[in-house]
Every structure is written in structure tokens, then in C-alpha cells.
Amino acid sequence: MLRFINDLPKVELHLHIEGSLEPELMFELAKRNHVDIPFNSPDEVKAAYQFTNLQSFLDIYYQGANVLITEEDFFDLTWAYLLRCQKDNVIHTEIFFDPQTHTGRGIAFETIIKGITKALTKAREELGISSQLIMCFLRHLSEEQAIETLKQALPYKKDIIGVGLDSSEDGHPPEKFARVFDMAKQEGFLAVAHAGEEGPAQNIIDAINMLHVQRIDHGVRCVEDPELVKNLIENRMPLTVCPLSNTKLKVFKEMKDHNVVSLLKQGLCVTINSDDPAYFGGYMTDNFVAVAEALPTTKEDLAQFTLNAIEASFISDTEKKRMTKQVLDFVANYA
Numbered sequence: 001m002l003r004f005i006n007d008l009p010k011v012e013l014h015l016h017i018e019g020s021l022e023p024e025l026m027f028e029l030a031k032r033n034h035v036d037i038p039f040n041s042p043d044e045v046k047a048a049y050q051f052t053n054l055q056s057f058l059d060i061y062y063q064g065a066n067v068l069i070t071e072e073d074f075f076d077l078t079w080a081y082l083l084r085c086q087k088d089n090v091i092h093t094e095i096f097f098d099p100q101t102h103t104g105r106g107i108a109f110e111t112i113i114k115g116i117t118k119a120l121t122k123a124r125e126e127l128g129i130s131s132q133l134i135m136c137f138l139r140h141l142s143e144e145q146a147i148e149t150l151k152q153a154l155p156y157k158k159d160i161i162g163v164g165l166d167s168s169e170d171g172h173p174p175e176k177f178a179r180v181f182d183m184a185k186q187e188g189f190l191a192v193a194h195a196g197e198e199g200p201a202q203n204i205i206d207a208i209n210m211l212h213v214q215r216i217d218h219g220v221r222c223v224e225d226p227e228l229v230k231n232l233i234e235n236r237m238p239l240t241v242c243p244l245s246n247t248k249l250k251v252f253k254e255m256k257d258h259n260v261v262s263l264l265k266q267g268l269c270v271t272i273n274s275d276d277p278a279y280f281g282g283y284m285t286d287n288f289v290a291v292a293e294a295l296p297t298t299k300e301d302l303a304q305f306t307l308n309a310i311e312a313s314f315i316s317d318t319e320k321k322r323m324t325k326q327v328l329d330f331v332a333n334y335a
């Protein structure tokens with residue numbers, strides 16, 4: 001099973017590039033950029049990753065991002081993640097970035113986007129990994145700041161497929177961003193939003209009705225509203241679920257309590273993703289393994305997570321067909 005999971009072609013739809021900053025690279029960049037960090041070694045950083053909820057993680061995560069200053073830093077960060085994708089047989093990835101985490105510290109939008117896109121181009125050419133980029137608004141900041149960020153993104157429209165919404169769900173419901181999502185839609189961006197991670201099922205309903213999203217990020221609390229679950233199934237509304245993230249942030253006590261396999265078997269378009277792999281102890285393969293070890297799954301179930309991710313991705317129908325065939329051929333030839 002471990003070999004099957006490792007070799008299975010995978011598609012990632014929920015990955016914050018800042019969340020792929022490994023402690024070793026954090027240290028290297030801190031040194032290179034003369035940035036003070038409150039740790040003496042990468043091991044000390046790892047020891048600090050004891051989270052009690054989403055906010056306790058976000059506080060450390062935003063602090064870690066302070067070492068990212070130059071275009072080269074954003075390139076190195078993204079390239080390191082893409083090399084992990086290659087190792088895990090990730091064939092396509094849709095990556096979140098949080099411009100406000102950096103522009104708020106005086107880093108130019110151009111610096112961020114150029115560093116990231118250079119790595120994505122190199123991965124397309126040298127590793128055969130395709131990708132899309134999704135710009136997230138930080139929901140703990142104001143609507144006005146989100147609108148300003150959208151304006152900064154307009155010159156880079158060709159590099160950014162959609163907008164998303166992340167950070168503290170508690171106290172910052174979807175309706176706060178209805179207008180900026182409308183503006184983004186008018187500019188041609190697709191839309192996704194974190195909802196129903198820590199927040200209630202109502203946030204999922206509001207993200208669908210008020211933000212007109214194509215996918216829900218997390219969404220695991222949908223089970224609290226059976227009518228919503230029925231709608232998600234009927235409309236094939238994708239949920240980008242992040243199993244290791246959910247256990248590390250205490251959304252579920254243990255992996256055996258996670259609902260991702262149950263949701264799959266009920267016919268929801270659920271996918272498996274790594275969220276912030278450097279902070280939560282694992283990339284794509286690790287997430288698949290953690291699910292398969294704790295919950296009853298067949299090889300077909302695991303392959304279905306990839307098939308769902310292909311269906312839910314922002315690539316052309318031709319590419320979807322090609323990747324679907326690649327997965328089905330892999331499963332058929334595996335025995």
C-alpha cells in the first residue's frame with residue numbers, strides 16, 4: 001500500500017507556499033537576510049510547533065514568513081516545494097500565496113510574484129509539473145486592504161488564476177469579503193475560500209452564496225448540516241481537505257476521527273491536500289499515508305481522491321482528460 005500511495009499520481013489543490021517553509025530554509029534565509037528569529041536551531045523551531053488551534057499556528061506561521069525578503073527567497077521557497085512534489089509524484093499543483101503577509105512588511109508585490117512564477121516555470125520545463133497560482137486575502141485584515149491587494153494583482157493577471165480567503169475564520173465570516181470577491185470575479189479571477197475549518201457550516205453556505213466560490217477549502221464541518229451535505233453532493237462542490245493539518249490544529253482529535261473517507265463514500269468531491277506541510281508534519285504522500293493507516297480505504301478510494309482533485313482543478317478539459325487517463329492507467333497496471 002505504501003508503494004501504491006507513493007507512486008500514485010497526485011494533484012494538490014490546497015497548499016500555502018509560505019506553509020512549505022522548512023525550518024532549515026528558514027534558518028538559511030534568516031542568515032542570508034540578517035533577520036532575527038527567536039530560535040537557535042531548526043530543531044528549536046520544530047519544537048515550537050505545538051498548536052492548540054488555528055490561531056496558535058497562524059501566529060508562528062506569520063512570524064516565520066518574516067525571513068522572506070528577496071525575489072530569490074520566494075524562488076527558493078517555491079522550488080523546494082516543487083522538488084517535494086516531484087518526490088511525491090504530484091503532477092499538478094494549485095498554490096496559494098498570501099501577498100499581504102509580505103506587502104505589509106514593505107516587500108513589493110512584484111518581488112513575490114516574480115520569485116514564485118520563476119520557480120513554477122522551471123518546474124513546468126524541467127520537472128513536468130503543471131501549476132496554477134491563487135492569491136489569498138487575509139480575512140483578519142480589512143475589506144479595504146483586500147481591495148488594495150486586488151488592485152496590486154491586476155498587472156499580473158496572467159500569472160494568477162483565482163482569489164482565495166484564508167487566516168482566522170473566527171470573527172471574519174465570508175460576507176466581509178463579498179464585494180472584493182465580486183470585483184475579482186469581474187476581473188476574470190476564479191474564486192475559492194477557506195470555510196468550515198474551525199468555523200460553522202453556515203460559513204460554507206455563505207462562501208458559496210455570497211462569494212460564489214468554485215471550491216471550498218477544508219469544509220469538514222459541513223457534516224453539521226445534513227441539508228448542506230446533500231447540496232454539496234448534488235452540485236459536486238469540491239472540498240479541499242487537509243488531514244494532517246486538521247489533526248495538528250485539533251479540528252479532529254485523532255486521524256481515526258477524521259471524516260474525509262466517510263465524505264468520499266457519501267459521494268462528495270473531496271480531495272486530500274497538505275495545507276502547510278512544513279508546519280504539520282507532511283507533504284502529499286504523508287497525508288495519504290496518514291489517512292490510509294487510520295481509516296478503512298481501498299486503492300480505488302485513494303485513487304478517487306486524485307480523480308476528484310483533477311475534476312476540481314482549474315486546468316483545461318483536455319488536461320483533465322489526460323491526467324484522468326494517467327491515473328486510471330496507473331491503477332489498472334498496478335497489480
Ligand code: ADE
Nearest residue numbers: 016166167168194275276
Ligand atoms: N493560512 C495558512 N494555513 C491556513 C489554514 N489552515 N487556515 C486558514 N488560514 C491559513
Ligand code: ZN
Nearest residue numbers: 016166217275
Ligand atoms: Zn489552508
